Amino acid sequence: xxxNKKTILIVAxxxxxxxxGSSLVGEMDQRMPELSxxxxxxxxxxxxxxxxxxxxxxxxxxxxxxxxxxxxxxxKVFQNIVKEIDRRNPERAILIDYPGFNLRLAKKLKERGIxxxxxxxxxxxxxxxxxxxxxxxxxxxxxxxxPFEEAWYAKRGVDATFVGHPFMDMPEPEISREEFLxxxxxDPDRTTxxxxxxxxxxxxxxxxxxxxKSLFNLRQRGMNLQAVIGKAPGVxxxxxxxxxxxxxxxNPQLALRFADGAVVASGTISFEAAxxxxxxxxxxxxxxxxxxxxxxxxxxxxxxxxxxxAGRELFPELLQEKATPELVAANLxxxxxxxxxxDEIYSGMAEVQNAMGEPGAAKRAAKLILQKLE
Numbered sequence: 001x002x003x004n005k006k007t008i009l010i011v012a013x014x015x016x017x018x019x020x021g022s023s024l025v026g027e028m029d030q031r032m033p034e035l036s037x038x039x040x041x042x043x044x045x046x047x048x049x050x051x052x053x054x055x056x057x058x059x060x061x062x063x064x065x066x067x068x069x070x071x072x073x074x075x076k077v078f079q080n081i082v083k084e085i086d087r088r089n090p091e092r093a094i095l096i097d098y099p100g101f102n103l104r105l106a107k108k109l110k111e112r113g114i115x116x117x118x119x120x121x122x123x124x125x126x127x128x129x130x131x132x133x134x135x136x137x138x139x140x141x142x143x144x145x146x147p148f149e150e151a152w153y154a155k156r157g158v159d160a161t162f163v164g165h166p167f168m169d170m171p172e173p174e175i176s177r178e179e180f181l182x183x184x185x186x187d188p189d190r191t192t193x194x195x196x197x198x199x200x201x202x203x204x205x206x207x208x209x210x211x212x213k214s215l216f217n218l219r220q221r222g223m224n225l226q227a228v229i230g231k232a233p234g235v236x237x238x239x240x241x242x243x244x245x246x247x248x249x250x251n252p253q254l255a256l257r258f259a260d261g262a263v264v265a266s267g268t269i270s271f272e273a274a275x276x277x278x279x280x281x282x283x284x285x286x287x288x289x290x291x292x293x294x295x296x297x298x299x300x301x302x303x304x305x306x307x308x309x310a311g312r313e314l315f316p317e318l319l320q321e322k323a324t325p326e327l328v329a330a331n332l333x334x335x336x337x338x339x340x341x342x343d344e345i346y347s348g349m350a351e352v353q354n355a356m357g358e359p360g361a362a363k364r365a366a367k368l369i370l371q372k373l374e
Contacts, residue, residue, distance in 0.1 A: 006091040006373060009114075010039040010050060011081070011105065013059040013098030015199045015232065016268040018042030020120060020145075020166045020362070021096050025050060027366035032373075038084065040077070043233070053077075053084055057234045059098070060200045074101065082108050089114075092373060095139075096120050103131055106138040117141040117369050121160060125152050126303075132156050141372055143365050146309065147355050163364040164357030167275055173251075177258045184246040190226045191336055193218075194259035194278065195245070196252070196269045199232035203265050206285040208237060211263045212245065213325035218333060230255035230269075261336045263328055266303045270315060274306040274352045279335035279345045281316045282307075283323040306352050314348040 008028075012021040022044035025037055029049065037049065042056035054077045078101065085093075085108070093109050095102040099122035106116050118139045124131045125148075135142060135158055142160040144150055153160035173180075181188050193215060197207040208229070215227050227245050230252030231237055237247065248255040256262055256269065257276045264270050266284040273280040282304045301307075306314050316331035318324070334341040 005034050005036060007088050008035055008037045009081075009085060009088075009090040009093040009109075010037050010041065010045065010096070011093070011098065011102055012039075012041045012045060012056055012096040013101055015042060015056060015060070017096035017098060017120065018044045018056045021045050021050075021094070022048045023166055023169065023362035024094070024119060024365055024369075027362045028370060031366060031370060038088065038090075040081065053080055059101070078104065081105065085109065085112065085114065092117060092369070094119055094369065097122060099124070099128075099131060103134045103138075106134060110138040115140045115372065117143065117372065119143045119365055119369075120145055121149055121153070125149065132158060141368065143368060145361060146305070147357065148309070161368060162357070163368070164359070164361035165271075166361045167272060168356055168359045168361060170275075173254055173257060175254070180254055180258045184228055184248070186226050186228075186246070190224050191260045192258065193225050193227040193332075194230055194255040194262040194264075195227055196230045196256055196262060196264040196273075197237075198265035198267065198269075199235065201235050204232075204235045204237060207265050207283060207323075210283060210285075210323055210325055210328060214263060214328035214332065215245075217325050217329035221329065221333065223333065223336070228255045228259070261332055263332060266317070266319075268305075270304040270306055271352075273315070274349045275356075277346065277349055279315075279342065279349075281318065281328055281332045281335070283318045283328060285320055285323050306349070309352045309355050310348050312348075314345060314352070 010021055012018045018041050021041060025048045028035060038051040040054045040059060041050050041052045046052055092115050094117045095106060097120045109116050116139045121142050121144045122131060142153060142158055144160050144162045145165045147162055150160050150162040186192060195211040197204045197211060215225060218225055229237060229245055229247045231247050231249045232252055253272060256273055256278055259278050262273055262278050262280040264273055264280045264282055266282050270280060270282050302313060303317055304315055318327050335345060
């Protein structure tokens, strides 16, 4: 189909973007192996043949104060990427979420006449809606992974295409639940809880102690629980081993998949919990400075994606000062022990799954992008 080698810029500033981007690159490479990719990515994109200028692990920030603290570093990375764009003159750019960085980059790409595909559209419907103006002006292809986004963008003059969610393509695990429990020396007759504190060190620092203390609180209430921490790559959780908790590091998603219930940080992992049929309590803590601004600019009633898709609080959400061990325990207990509440939440998780479309999101996205390259 192509006679000349074409270079593609891809920028994934977070772990989830690295995951979804690697699936996309794999599909594109399968159909058009002469494409070459460079940009920002993690281990998965590197393994997929992407030449990375900066690693995703170094890019992860959350909140206003955190961005300020890493401003000089992010500015240097931005300048380096722009230099590489000028040197390589890519045929197209694929930007994945990470809007604070990527929307600024979209402006630079627009100035240079380089077309932009935005895969996994920024959640501007939740906050900073004015960013849609940059998308309208600088992005010529917008690909969405949540069903309501297509209509939301259409009302604002942006042509977006819903392709389904990449998580619908997740393969079945290579081990069974029984094997997973054996690996962690767990009793199959006891209730298993997953603690998923987040993929960024800042998140782990704020969430993990609350999660561990909530487990102790539930045990004090008479619940016979065993717990496993899903440890994301690159984060440090030293200091919790003596609590008798097991740690799943090789594949942290297995902890969530095989648990009877979970406490999760708001973000991608809460959506995964709904897909795995794991009833969960969602918590999130920001720096006081960031929280002050975030609660004033947020335009949505819920922060977790399962609740946004369901249109109601399917998973209890405990944010900032409400994220205490006592409240987490009080909200998780009925998800584990109340049959009526369990029926309600399992029904809601089925709604979320049904709304996400058929498998094949990465294939459909790759096809749309390659059509633009023809």
